[in-house]
Amino acid sequence: xxxxxxxxxxxxxxxxxxxxxxxxxxxxxxxxxxxxxxxxxxxxxxxxxxxxxxxxxxxxxxxxxxxxxxxxxxxxxxxxxxxxxxxxxxxxxxxxxxxxxxxxxxxxxxxxxxxxxxxxxxxxxxxxxxxxxxxxxxxxxxxxxxxxxxxxxxxxxxxxxxxxxxxxxxxxxx
Amino acid sequence: xxxxxxxxxxxxxxxxxxxxxxxxxxxxxxxxxxxxxxxxxxxxxxxxxxxxxxxxxxxxxxxxxxxxxxxxxxxxxxxxxxxxxxxxxxxxxxxxxxxxxxxxxxxxxxxxxxxxxxxxxxxxxxxxxxxxxxxxxxxxxxxxxxxxxxxxxxxxxxxxxxxxxxxxxxxxxxxxxxxxxxxxxxxxxxxxxxxxxxxxxxxxxxxxxxxxxxxxxxxxxxxxxxxxxxxxxxxxxxxxxxxxxxxxxxxxxxxxxxxxxxxxxxxxxxxxxxxxxxxxxxxxxxxxxxxxxxxxxxxxxxxxxxxxxxxxxxxxxxxxxxxxxxxxxxxxxxxxxxxxxxxxxxxxxxxxxxxxxxxxxxxxxxxxxxxxxxxxxxxxxxxxxxxxxxxxxxxxxxxxxxxxxxxxxxxxxxxxxxxxxxxxxxxxxxxxxxxxxxxxxxxxxxxxxxxxxxxxxxxxxxxxxxxxxxxxxxxxxxxxxxxxxxxxxxxxxxxxxxxxxxxxxxxxxxxxxxxxxxxxxxxxxxxxxxxxxxxxxxxxxxxxxxxxxxxxxxxxxxxxxxxxxxxxxxx
Numbered sequence: 001x002x003x004x005x006x007x008x009x010x011x012x013x014x015x016x017x018x019x020x021x022x023x024x025x026x027x028x029x030x031x032x033x034x035x036x037x038x039x040x041x042x043x044x045x046x047x048x049x050x051x052x053x054x055x056x057x058x059x060x061x062x063x064x065x066x067x068x069x070x071x072x073x074x075x076x077x078x079x080x081x082x083x084x085x086x087x088x089x090x091x092x093x094x095x096x097x098x099x100x101x102x103x104x105x106x107x108x109x110x111x112x113x114x115x116x117x118x119x120x121x122x123x124x125x126x127x128x129x130x131x132x133x134x135x136x137x138x139x140x141x142x143x144x145x146x147x148x149x150x151x152x153x154x155x156x157x158x159x160x161x162x163x164x165x166x167x168x169x170x171x172x173x174x
Numbered sequence: 175x176x177x178x179x180x181x182x183x184x185x186x187x188x189x190x191x192x193x194x195x196x197x198x199x200x201x202x203x204x205x206x207x208x209x210x211x212x213x214x215x216x217x218x219x220x221x222x223x224x225x226x227x228x229x230x231x232x233x234x235x236x237x238x239x240x241x242x243x244x245x246x247x248x249x250x251x252x253x254x255x256x257x258x259x260x261x262x263x264x265x266x267x268x269x270x271x272x273x274x275x276x277x278x279x280x281x282x283x284x285x286x287x288x289x290x291x292x293x294x295x296x297x298x299x300x301x302x303x304x305x306x307x308x309x310x311x312x313x314x315x316x317x318x319x320x321x322x323x324x325x326x327x328x329x330x331x332x333x334x335x336x337x338x339x340x341x342x343x344x345x346x347x348x349x350x351x352x353x354x355x356x357x358x359x360x361x362x363x364x365x366x367x368x369x370x371x372x373x374x375x376x377x378x379x380x381x382x383x384x385x386x387x388x389x390x391x392x393x394x395x396x397x398x399x400x401x402x403x404x405x406x407x408x409x410x411x412x413x414x415x416x417x418x419x420x421x422x423x424x425x426x427x428x429x430x431x432x433x434x435x436x437x438x439x440x441x442x443x444x445x446x447x448x449x450x451x452x453x454x455x456x457x458x459x460x461x462x463x464x465x466x467x468x469x470x471x472x473x474x475x476x477x478x479x480x481x482x483x484x485x486x487x488x489x490x491x492x493x494x495x496x497x498x499x500x501x502x503x504x505x506x507x508x509x510x511x512x513x514x515x516x517x518x519x520x521x522x523x524x525x526x527x528x529x530x531x532x533x534x535x536x537x538x539x540x541x542x543x544x545x546x547x548x549x550x551x552x553x554x555x556x557x558x559x560x561x562x563x564x565x566x567x568x569x570x571x572x573x574x575x576x577x578x579x580x581x582x583x584x585x586x587x588x589x590x591x592x593x594x595x596x597x598x599x600x601x602x603x604x605x606x607x608x609x610x611x612x613x614x615x616x617x618x619x620x621x622x623x624x625x626x627x628x629x630x631x632x633x634x635x636x637x638x639x640x641x642x643x644x645x646x647x648x649x650x651x652x653x654x655x656x657x658x659x660x661x662x663x664x665x666x667x668x669x670x671x672x673x674x675x676x677x678x679x680x681x682x683x684x685x686x687x688x689x690x691x692x693x694x695x696x697x698x699x700x701x702x703x704x705x706x707x708x709x710x711x712x713x714x715x716x717x718x719x720x721x722x723x724x725x726x727x728x729x730x731x732x733x734x735x736x737x738x739x740x741x742x743x744x745x
Contacts, residue, residue, distance in 0.1 A: 105465025109526020155672025
């Protein structure tokens with residue numbers, strides 16, 4: 001019992017500190033986790049950048065139907081998005097070794113043009129506290145996460161690109 | 175008592191002091207706190223149709239699985255923990271989860287050279303045939319290691335990993351060597367980074383090797399057999415080691431991993447003294463518009479657990495995923511395959527094609543086609559001598575030859591999926607599957623009990639964008655078979671309103687069951703609301719019994735009827 005109270009108090013004190021600071025619950029920069037490219041080459045997550053332009057990160061898997069719907073929908077308009085806003089999408093596949101080898105053929109087979117990275121034991125997913133997928137993050141030009149969303153419904157992509165436009169105009173996104 | 179008061183006062187002091195120190199010294203500047211949570215709660219009802227009575231429910235009408243995870247980071251330092259509660263566990267989850275506590279906590283320090291974790295961690299060596307620890311909440315699966323992990327990156331392109339710890343087994347504390355101690359070492363070399371002359375070479379090569387050892391106390395074990403007690407000698411240290419490579423040349427990629435395990439008598443393999451072998455190889459070719467993937471796998475006596483008496487899914491040290499395609503449509507996943515660690519040999523091939531918009535086959539909107547075939551057989555096991563049966567307890571078990579398959583098909587799946595857009599507002603995914611499912615082998619029944627199920631499945635999944643924010647999607651599915659429970663039809667209607675709402679109705683109807691009393695409808699009504707990362711969903715209905723698989727692990731779920739609330743959130 002005493003142990004429980006001590007832990008609770010410690011947690012309380014930590015939360016008091018944290019509340020005293022700004023942006024404590026915001027990802028000010030991405031955690032550094034080892035990922036792989038679909039060609040099996042190493043890639044460190046903190047090199048997900050886009051020359052001070054916004055970045056979209058989407059967690060998905062080949063077996064996740066809503067994820068594939070989301071990426072297919074974005075793929076249809078991705079060229080226009082890039083041309084208009086300069087945004088870059090990184091799709092993080094959390095397929096484990098059962099299906100990692102299917103990711104490369106699938107993205108080519110679907111004609112997706114964005115960067116796809118592999119997170120076979122969900123290390124990056126854990127570091128970003130992602131639960132159910134699809135889960136999408138929007139980063140501003142400074143690399144701070146300004147928006148997150150779980151699940152996908154057709155039309156979500158319109159709100160997403162609207163937020164990218166806002167970021168480009170220097171407006172705040174909530 | 176005095177110490178208690180001291181602790182209490184000390185904690186209070188800490189509570190007020192730390193923020194002050196923090197403000198004055200700014201040493202916690204840059205701290206971040208993140209986390210996630212999920213709660214799945216069900217209210218169960220009796221259901222004469224599926225045979226659920228008051229005594230089945232045993233008065234435990236409300237059940238809940240829930241967790242909260244909090245992670246704190248500051249510079250190179252991270253710490254976190256996860257609280258879990260199963261009060262009591264949902265139907266279909268192992269009753270041993272009953273209870274609550276903190277099964278997962280860690281502290282980690284990491285820079286460019288070294289990465290040290292104390293506490294629980296998830297780790298994977300290569301493809302996973304020697305070691306993989308991971309968590310799958312929806313399956314109730316967690317085999318995390320608790321101990322120490324060190325990763326060292328001495329130069330660019332080289333990574334060494336060492337792990338040392340004990341695995342999670344529900345809530346059972348590690349004491350008196352009640353399960354094994356796992357040690358592992360892995361080395362990974364990416365040659366193009368190591369040798370500067372190869373930096374820009376077109377050929378990219380990665381080499382890796384792992385060694386894993388499990389120590390379980392007890393050099394003998396008494397096993398009841400034919401009314402007597404067999405005293406068997408046990409190897410206290412069981413090692414599993416091997417190597418891998420990944421070769422990439424332009425659009426081609428070739429990955430292979432081989433593992434060899436020394437003899438490891440266990441309840442899973444009926445205490446036979448035989449070495450284990452595993453080989454996985456994948457060759458893929460992909461360029462824009464075309465993807466091809468060919469896989470093959472050989473598994474012989476490769477179950478590797480940190481407790482030799484465990485026969486369920488827990489305390490697996492290695493990971494042996496199935497090479498068959500994972501399906502998620504309700505009827506396509508009615509007969510899912512899971513790896514048979516005692517022995518199987520399989521092949522799988524996938525071709526995906528994309529015809530761009532405004533091409534001859536793509537039409538105005540483009541067309542995607544994916545075809546997949548896989549087959550898994552048992553392996554040919556030959557008796558070690560005339561007086562010993564194959565797999566006989568306490569013997570060398572059997573002999574096998576590399577890639578020697580028997581003629582028993584465990585599973586076969588041929589499927590074709592076509593994705594097509596019709597104009598700006600309509601999208602369809604059409605799937606056909608032909609599956610062969612050896613129910614006896616996959617579900618562990620005696621040969622001939624149920625036999626093999628041959629099924630044809632057709633699925634149409636059509637979405638209509640009514641407006642920019644409103645989408646109506648429906649699925650029509652049919653499964654036709656002469657075996658097992660006979661034919662099924664299923665339908666789904668789902669309305670989503672971006673960005674927040676969804677509502678869906680689903681029904682699966684076993685109209686072809688040979689027993690008219692079992693021609694049941696399994697209906698579900700669900701609705702949900704999403705705001706940023708918080709999602710609340712409520713569903714009501716009847717769940718059919720079945721097997722849920724994620725990755726390489728499957729779980730049997732009995733039929734249920736009731737109301738389920740799911741809340742997930744993260745920050």
